[in-house]
Amino acid sequence: MKTLGLIGGMSWESTAEYYRIINQGVRACLGPKASAKLALWSFDFAEIAALQAAGDWPALDALMVDAARRLEAAGAEALVICTNTMHKCAPAIAAACQLPLLHIADPTAQALKADGHTKVALLGTAFTMEQAFYRARLEEQHGLEVLIPRAEDRAEVHRVIYEELVAGRIEDTSREAYRAVIARLVARGATAIILGCTEIMLLVGPEDSPVPLYDTTRLHAEAAVAAALA
Structure with a gap:
């Protein structure tokens, strides 16, 4: 099983759903005691939302790239951005990080x-x-x-x-x-x-x-x- 790196907290309400669905899926495939290997970086969404409202996408790119690199250092083997909107930063992550990114x-x-x-x-x-x-x-x-x-x-x-x-x-x-x-x-x-x-x-x-x-x-x-x- 590969370790997934989740970039979450945007908002945590839906990140919690990702955690639940992924773990349920792994258990269904591998048996009742199985759970997913996950590393999670969870943002303070207030910071993200303020930068979105200001249109500061370069700053958001930098934050998302930093999160991806932290997850890679933590042992992640693939990346999942747990939000639709922040896939606007997917090209920056792909350019700066070697891990495969599963686009939503x-x-x-x-x-x-x-x-x-x-x-x-x-x-x-x-x-x-x-x-x-x-x-x-x-x-x-x-x-x-x-x-x-x-x-x-x-x-x-x-x-x-x-x-x-x-x-x-x-x-x-x-x-x-x-x-x-x-x-x-x-x-x-x-x-x-x-x-x-x-x-x-x-x-x-x-x-x-x-x-x-x-x-x-x-x-x-x-x-x-x-x-x-x-």
């Missing part, structure tokens, strides 16, 4: 294509929905057509993530808002919805959508198990 968009796209989806919608932070680093990978490397919500819907999806979900708050009114956003995306032709923020699965589930939801947290964590046991 890849197992998500593979699952969508395996199920026959080609026109999908993406929910996530404003960074993930609006910038090219995530959508372009889905479109250019995997051939998917990716829809994003309209501007006012993007603002509400982003607000709920940063004001509620990262703080562990689950609000019924926000669930209803997400349901409405999903319905509008389905009306535009999306046959599946990517939950492209690792906290969104805390708020909505299959019962909230008329089309399948693809939880990037679970797909990424399950791919990490496969990589660790390969």
